[in-house]
Amino acid sequence: MTYLLGWSSWLALNRVLFLWYQPQTHQLDFSTLLGIFAHGFRMDLSTAGYLTALPALLIAFLPNWSTRKLATTLRLLTFVELILVALIGVADLEVFRTWGFHLDITPLHYLKSPREAAASVASSPIFLLITVFLALLLVGDYAFNRLIQWSVKPLQPVRLWLATPALLGVTAALIIPIRGGTQLAPMNVSAVYFSPTAFANYAAVTPQWNFIHSCLESNKFGSNPYNFFPKGQADQALQALYQPVSQTQSLLAVPKPNVIFIIWESFTAKSVAALGGRTGVTPQFEKLTHEGLLFNQVYASGDRSEKGLIALLSGFPAQATASIMTLPSKAAKLPTLGQAMKKAGYQTSFYYGGETEFANIKSYLYHNQFDRIVAKSDFERSDWNSKWGAHDHVVYNRILSDLNATKQPFFTTFFTLSSHEPFEVPMPTVFPGDDEESLFLNAMYYADRSLGEFIAQAKKQPWWSNTLIIVTADHGHRLPAMAADKMRDFHIPMLWLGGALKSKPQTIDRIGSQTDLPATLLHQLSLNATDFKWSRDILNPNNRSFAYFAFNNGFGVIQPRRHFVYDNTSRRLISSEGQIDQQDIELGEAYEEESYQDFLDK
Incomplete structure (x- = not known):
């Protein structure tokens, strides 16, 4: 000693x-x-x-x-x-x-x-x-x-x-x-x-x-293992995905609205009946889809929380065999929505009921320059579950209380956790059973109920009419188990709602990725998004409908009327639908090569 x-x-x-x-x-x-x-x-x-x-x-x-x-x-x-x-x-x-x-x-x-x-x-x-x-x-x-x-x-x-x-x-x-x-x-x-x-x-x-x-x-990261093309060819192949921004449709009734960004743990389209998922799991979310703009063809970039946060807040794609958030010296070189919104005059905050030390999340949050970070230690121990931290409804209530004393405009991000294993939630069982999937569905139902209660209370606040709320997922997930198609594991909902919207409720069926959120949001706010080089405005009609996701040593590509999943080890398709040609595969390989090289270069 x-x-x-x-x-x-x-x-x-x-x-x-x-x-x-x-x-x-x-x-x-x-x-x-x-x-x-x-x-x-x-x-x-x-x-x-x-x-x-x-x-x-x-x-x-x-x-x-x-x-x-x-x-x-x-x-x-x-x-x-x-x-x-x-x-x-x-x-x-x-x-x-x-x-x-x-x-x-x-x-x-x-x-x-x-x-x-x-x-x-x-x-x-x-x-x-x-x-x-x-x-x-x-x-x-x-x-x-x-x-x-x-x-x-x-x-x-x-x-x-x-x-x-x-x-x-x-x-x-x-x-x-x-x-x-x-x-x-x-x-x-x-x-x-x-x-x-x-x-x-x-x-x-x-x-x-x-x-x-x-x-x-x-020792984990040497040279790029995904060098499929001669130097410069992969970058050239990707240029077709990034077209100049034209006059995109304005969705907002106010020029500088408050923004509340809700990142829902493990939330996929498989939990939403309106998107072809299980019925009765997220009734509050489905009700809200009739009040806002539902993006029904959005895909998660990765399969872990730290990869999803990077995709959503920095527009940076997930890597098949690496996670940039776990390397703070690299993550510190990424652009962030927190920085962009703060520069635009927003009061910024981040809420998470768990430990922000996990997977180096805290260092990344400080890199975002959030004015306020509220985490597990800021809540009463009696409001924690046994493993992760404060329950969703507790954090939602804290957000409501804090926002009423926050100067507008504000940019508030909430990363939920109650739908993370071990799926312990403070409510009676809705989906009976002790198996993993039943527990997951029950936790998802609780997370949905907490969201519905939050929106109901938010509508009563004086800032509601000037607020945009964005709800989406942090990553793809294998539960609930459905057809054996990895693409469905990465298909996630994204919903925009709130008093700041001027557009009537509608479904937007353009294909996009989590990484596209920064550019899409910033363009709606008339802010520059050029720092987010991997992010594409989903609403830009000039952009080709495209989404890419990465999993353990493999990737998937979704385009109109076709998609495929590719395994890097065997160098072959795992699954596909529609007419897939060699050019489609090469586009996915080019994306993987260039995004991984960007990761190495940081």
Whole structure:
């Protein structure tokens, strides 16, 4: 424990050095500086847990070593760790000052070109950095030697069979600080984000943890595995999908309406009878389809929540074998609706009843620059289910309360969770049965009922007449089980309603994707959407009707009167409907190649 706290304290001192070195620090107030250390301590403790693991194992397997041998070995091992910690920390000082992000795998690419690498560091204060590195080694070596001398005491001989298991049990307990606690999501960059000021969040990240994590993650992504075409040909093939915006139909009665964006967990067309799905599952949503604009040919981009949020808020397509949200350094380079709406003068907020640390959602939300983020810890524990967090109706009520005190126009996003497994909802059973599908249907019914109650209350609010509400899903889902056609798993509803609409209720049957939401919405608000390069205005009559989705190492393409699902491993169609020709397949391959290359390039 002493050794663990010693490393935690040392890493906190390294953070002091980081703040001293970075020019942005003077812009922070005292409370924000305290927040950096308070939130960063969890990651310091996690990093310290890794650094403590090897010495702890040494003691566990050699409990009868003499005090002198043990102390000497610990000093040597600690000195090696100090070299690594100091080297990463000092390199990170200049990397962050120059490039604005923590040291990761990126600078290592320069080692392939030594001349360019030398040129890149030519302007860095090399002498100062070397001095800081040596000072850290000397001071750290002295401090840890004193710590080891103080903590290693002469021990009586013990029985190996008794001592080793006991010490291994203590060592195993290091998993708690290493994973950042006992919460659902393990330690990730999002766990320490706490401020709307980006630099404060970056300062709370422990550089050593970030670098090691980056190295481990980089092993997953090398060159583009989907190089189907000669260079430039795939990009050229996609140009047919992106046509200039003509005068699209205006759907809004007001130029700058409030926007409430509801992202419904696991919501597919299979749960909506009007879209060919099961009957009786979402009666409130079906009722609302007669009051607004139902987009009945929209498809999810991916099969997980973090991929769906990226698609909806950044217009960036899902990858078959990767998730950009889990890599904050890449996700931070994406455009976001939060940024666009804030720039346009909107008050922005994001609501989620669960843990935003999961899958690095929190870091992405701060990148969106939401003015307010409300999550699990902001709700009473009595309103939580057993696993994820606050029930949907609780969050809806909080949104209603907050919006009545929010300056207009506002852009509010709500990511629901009650229809996520384990499908626990606070209402009597409607679909009897303990099997997974019955539980799912019951949870979906509750989510639908909560939405209906929210809309009913929203209609009574003074802001209703100036508000657009968009309801859609976060991703495709296998439930409820229907015909064995993966395309149906990704078919999702999208509904626009609210007092700000001037169009009469209607069904819009143009094919589109989640990724098309940003461009479609921004164009309706007369805002620029050029930053969202993958997003297409569904209402633009010049655009070709098209949707693409990705699943584990495969993709699907939907076009008028035909669709297919393609497996990358076998390089063949899994399923298809209509007349599919080679040009259709090549269009899907071109989309996969270019979108994955864009992911790698970020």
